[in-house]
Amino acid sequence: MTGRPIKHSLTxxxxxxxxxxxxxFWDEFRRIAEAEGKTxxxxxxEIDTRRGVDAGLASAIRVHVLEHLRARLDAQR
Numbered sequence: 001m002t003g004r005p006i007k008h009s010l011t012x013x014x015x016x017x018x019x020x021x022x023x024x025f026w027d028e029f030r031r032i033a034e035a036e037g038k039t040x041x042x043x044x045x046e047i048d049t050r051r052g053v054d055a056g057l058a059s060a061i062r063v064h065v066l067e068h069l070r071a072r073l074d075a076q077r
Contacts (some may be wrong), residue, residue, distance in 0.1 A: 005058075010044045013059075019044070021056050021067045 005020035021029065033043040052062065053059035 011041045011047045012048050017057065019061065021058055021061060025062055025065055028069065029061055032065065032068050 003023060005022050006020050006026060007020045008026065009016055009018050011017075029043070030040065033040050036043065038046075044057070047060050047064050048057055051057065055063075
């Protein structure tokens with residue numbers, strides 16, 4: 001296991017919120033934002049806008065990271 005989730009503060013549409021993710025998810029989330037030339041807040045805002053009301057922000061970020069990694073693997077094949 002990778003340990004307990006780590007809480008970080010983000011600003012989404014001018015409102016501060018905290019998100020708890022495991023370290024590997026934070027690391028990959030940062031890599032994705034950097035590769036896309038975005039801040040963490042900007043990428044989190046995009047993800048927040050797309051997520052449904054049934055999904056929490058942390059879960060939506062994890063799914064985004066997973067989908068991004070899957071797409072990258074598919075492109076390499």
